[in-house]
Every structure is written in C-alpha cells, then in structure tokens.
Amino acid sequence: MKWLKSLMLICLIPLLTGCWDKYELANTSIVTGMAVDKGESFKYKLTIETTEAREMSYQTASGLAPSTVSSLEGNNIGELTSKFNIMNATHPIYSHTRVLVLSEDIVEDGLLEFMDFFDRNREIRDDFAIVIARAGKAQDILKVTNMYKKSASLKLFTQLNTMQKDWGGAPDIKLNDYTRISNSEGQAPVLPAVQLIGDSKKGGNVENLKSEVPDSEVKVNSMGVLKNGKLAGYASLNEIRDMLFVQGKIKNAAITAKCENGEQNFEYRVTHSKTKVIAKEIKGIPEFYINIRTEGYLDGTQCLQKLRDLKAYEGFEKSIDNKMENEIRGLIQKTKQDFNADIFGLGELLRQQDYKNFKKYKDTWDDGYAKSKIHVSFNTEIKRSGLRKDRYIMK
Template identity: 75%
Template sequence: MNFLKCILLLCLLLLLTGCWDRNELAKTSIVTGMAVDKGESFKYKLTIETTEAREMTALTATGLASSNVASLEGNTIGELVSKFNVVNATIPIYSHMRVLVISEELAKDGMLDFMDFFDRNRQIRDDFLIVIARTGKAGDILNVNNMYKKSPSLKLFTQLTTMQKDWGGAPDIKLNDYTRIYNSEGQAPVLPAVQLIGDPKKGGNIENLKSEAPDNQVKVNSLAAFKNGKLAGYASLYEVRDLLFVQGKIKSTSIDAKCVDEKKKFEYRVTHSTTKITAKEVKGIPNFYIKIKTEGILDGTECLTKLGNAGAFESFELSINKTMEKEIKEFIKKTKEEFNADIFGLGDLLREQDYKNFKKYKDTWDDGYAKAKMHVDFNSEIKRSGLRKERYIENK
C-alpha cells in the first residue's frame, strides 16, 4: 500500500510546474521600441529603447530618465538581440514592444531581410507598428522625449493609432499585416512614415521634455509605398486618407470642399463610411467599380447658403462627391505611374471575384493594374448641421 502511495506521489510531481525560466524584475528591462539603421562597421545598427517602470508614474518617479536608448552594430538582428547586454545591464524583455522604426536608407536599398527574424521569433509579439523614418536615422526617433508620454516609443504608438482613428492619416499596419500583404499576389505593402523635426541632438535633452514648444518633435507626415521589397515612393496624408477610403478603413475624418461660388469652403465631418468594390475583367481589361458611401455632419461653413431651405445640403453633397472622386482618381493614377504598385489590394479582390481572369496576372499583376480602369462613385450624406442651423455671421 505504501508503495502505491509513493508511485502516486511521484506521478503528481509530474503535474507540478516550476519557474525554470523566471527572471527577477530587478534584473529585467521592458523594451518598448526598436530601430534599425545601416551600420558604419557592420551591416545593421540596432537601437533599443527600454523603460524604467518607476520613472513612468508620478508616484514613484525620482526625476531620473524614464527610458534608456542604446545601440549596437552587427550583421544580423538576431545576433544583436541576443548579445545586447554588451551595452545593456539588464535582460531585455521584447514581448511588449510597440514600435519598430526602419530607416529610409534601408528601405530604399531593400535591406529588409531582417523582418524574417521578427516574424519568426517567439519572444516578440506581432502587434507592434512598423514605421519608416524619413531623411534621418531611425535611431534618432527613439531619442525624442515628450511631455505626453515619457517613452518616445509609447508616444509614437499612441500618435499613430489616434491619427488613424480620428483622421485617417496613418494606416494601421502591424507585423502580421505587413507579412500577409508582402506575400500577396495582388497587393503591395505600405507603411506609415514619420519625420524628425528639429535638431536630433536635442531630442533626449530633459529641457525638451519641459518646454512648451519643444526643440525636437516626431511628425507623422506621409505613407511609404513598396515595390519588390524596396521603397517606391511616398504619399501625402491626404492620399493616405484616399487609400483608406478605398479599403473601407476610414473610421472618422474631415473633408473640406468648395461652396457654390467656389470662393469659400465648408467642412464635412465623416462619422460613418462603407466601401463596396466590384471587380471583373471586361474585354481583356480589369475593371473596378468602387462605391464609397459616407454619412456625417456639417462641421463648419463659409458658404452663404441658407441651411433652413429645403434641399440646402444637396449642393454641399455634390461638391464633396466631386472633390473626393477627383482626389481618389488622381491618387490611383499616381500609384500606377510613380509606384507601379497596387497598394489598394484591388488585385486580391479580382482574384476573389474573377479568379478565372486573374490567373493570367498571377505573377504579373503590376501589368494588369497598370491598364485597369477605375470607376469611383463617392456618395456623401449630411445628416445634420451640428448645434447651429444658420451661420452665426450673417452676410452683410
């Protein structure tokens, strides 16, 4: 009987778990951002930002730096990550990383093979944002402290997320999105682009954190389009919004359009947007029928139109539709002529809806996209005029 009890106890021991891979909090540091540049002596230069938890909250802050930024050069990102303790005293924890910044120089040369490491590594989640640093070093982006978020990476993550939600000026591209689109047969990847404004050497200065008008800021200003793994060009913030309208990803935005006399303007706040695209080949030409329907409110007006009159909103809606249809068509033309890349994912829609004809473009969709015809129908509907019906400034 005692023998059976011993066997049972031994079996129960197998069910107990231990902390064989535990790390003491005092010996670890949380990585919130990473940046990759071309190295001077080696292929890559990796910059990592780690945070000091005690300095992130007012209750425990002592006035020391809330984050630490360090760099190391090597030939592979995996090598650099594993030996980063050459410059870092604690064990880096990568599972909470929020932003990966890639230099424009690397993007132009197509040196993005290191993305395979991030996609494969089990210690790094796939929910961080990827951005391109224009006209400068990617590592400098992680050196710009700010008043809103003490960590540059956390501030940039919030900045991009809010921009996409409130205005539609930044695509929500995370690692899994980039990987899926990169391997797609009918879509080219895009990434938001940021630019450092000011002197890079002053970004980490504590005075920059205290100043009402900082000497150094990170600005979200464009979209980077890729072709065959290399940077093909940039799109403006307004063109980013056009992209998101076509993809049906606009949550909210503001559109300004001309009044009837075309000398004044009004603003239309989009509160709801849906997009329906029909793709089919007609006489050997891929055709895409893009129907965008929006609802919103009149956000402000300089027009002299009496809003109390029946059908007063019709002229506003016609102006909005005309403006956006022209804007979207011009951007599609730009992607054909300058990028020669389908960043909208229209090829994937043709594959889903007309696979029989898409098969001939399977390996050469760029050729199909270049000759494709686009039919854009923008339909706006102003639901209300806000808290006021007529303009508070009467026409004198």
C-alpha cells in the same frame, strides 16, 4: 498499490517544477521600441529603447530620464537582440515592443530580410507598428522625450492609432499586416512615415518633456509605398485618407470642400463610411467599381447658402462628391505611373471575386493593375448642420 502510488508521484513531478526560464523583475528591462539603421562597420545598427518604470509614473518620478536608448552594430538582427548585455546590466524583454522604426536607407535598399526574424520569433508579439524614418536616422526617433507617456515609442504607437481613428492619416499596419500583405498576390505593402522636427540632439534631454514648445518632436507626415521589398515612393496625408476610403477603413475623417462660388470653404465631418467594390474582368481588362458611401455632419462653413434650404445641402454633397472622386482618381493614377503598385488591394478582391481570370495575373498582378479600369463613385449624405443653422455672419 505501492507501484500505483509510485507512478502517481512520478506523474506529479513535472507539475511541481519551477519556472525554468524565469527572470527576476529586478534583473529585466522592458523594450518598448526598436530602430534599424545602416551600420558604420557592419550591415545593421540596432537601437532599443528600454523604459524606467519609476520615471514613467508621476507618483514615483524623480526627474531622471524616463528611458534608456542603446545601440549595437552587427550583420544579424536576431543576434544583436541577445547581445545588449555588452552595455546593459539587465535582460531585455521584447514582448512589449510597440514600435519598430526603419531608416529610409534600409527601406530604399530593400535590406528587410531581418523581418523574418520578427515574424518567426515567439518572444516578440506581432502587434507592434512599423514606421519609416524620413530624412534622418531611425535611432533618433527613439530619443525624443515628450510629456505624453514620456517614452518615445509609447507616444508614437498611440499617436499612430489616434491619427488613424480620428482622421484617417495613418495606415493601421502591424507586423502581421505587413507580413500578410507582403506575401499576397494582389497588393503592395505600405508603411506610415514619420519625421523628426527640430534638433535631434536636444530631443533626448529631460528638459524637452518639460517645455511648452519642445525643441524636438516626431510628426506623422506621409506613407511609404514598397515595391518588391524596396521603397517606391511616398504618399501624402490626404492620399493616405483616400486609400483608406477605398479600403473601407475610415472610422472618422474631415473633408474640406469649396462652396458654390468657388472661393470660400466648408468642412464636412465623416462619422460613418462604407465601401463596396465589385471586381471582374471584362474583355481581358480587370475592372473595378468602387462605391463609397459616407454619412456625417457640417463641421463649419464660410458659404452664404442658408441651411434652412434643403437645396443647400445638395450643393454641399455634390461638391464633396466631386472633390473626393477627383482625389481618389488622382491617387489611382499616381500609383500606376509613379509606383506601379496596387496599394489598395484591388488584386486581392479580384482574386476573391473572379479567381478564374485572376489566375493569369498570379505572378504578374502589376501588369494587370497597370491596364485595369477603375470606376469611382463617392456618395455623401449630410445628416445635420451642428448646433446652428445659418452661417455665423451672413454677409
């Protein structure tokens, strides 16, 4: 029996050990955002934002800076993430990173091989957003204080999610989405783009978050399209919304269209959207039939039609359908001529629905997309007119 007790004690020893890799909370700092620029002396310049927990809470805040921004240069991002104790006293924890900002120069030159580090590292989660900093440095995006969340990274992460859900103006691209699309055979990756508006030097001042009109703020204003790992160009906010309609990812959106007289406008609020795409090759040409159906309500009108007449709604619906079909066709033409990249993922749909014919485009889908025929049908159904029937002033 003694040998049995000894064996049980030996088996229990691994369960009684402490956390060999633990860090005391007082000796750690939470990284909420990272930015990558071109270095002056080395290949990359990595910037991290670490938050100060006491300043993040309104109950314990004392008016000091809510976060700290630090930068290091080097030739390897993985090495730089572990070297910040050169200037910081605490151990950085990267598992709570919410935003990765890439400078326009980095994306234009295709210097994105470091993305393999983020995808491979087990201490970094894959649910953070990736954005491009237009016309400026990526590090400056992390230096802009604000009233909401106080942290530049936390505010930008929430801003992107809200923009996508409320209006459809930002693609919901996290690290796992970027990796999947980059490795796909029938789709080109896209990334939301932001721009610093105002004085970048004043953006980091505590006074910036106390001001009613901040001296500096970060705006989501476009979307970058990547081709073969490099920046091919930008799409506007409306074009982002049109892309998300095709992909069936619109949750809510607002559409402004012309009245029958072609002068005044009316607004349509989309509450439900569903997209169905049929993909097949016909006589050697990939063809796609995109059918988008939306439901919603009238959000405001300057038109003189009386809304008690059902024919008025038919006119509104026809105006929206024509506008959106033309917009989406224009975006498709732009992606073919300017980008030569399938940002919609139509190639992936062809692979799923007609793999026999897709196989010949496996490594050359750009050529297949360039010659493809894409048919767009947009169908609107206005369910209600809001709290009133007719226009506020019928003149």
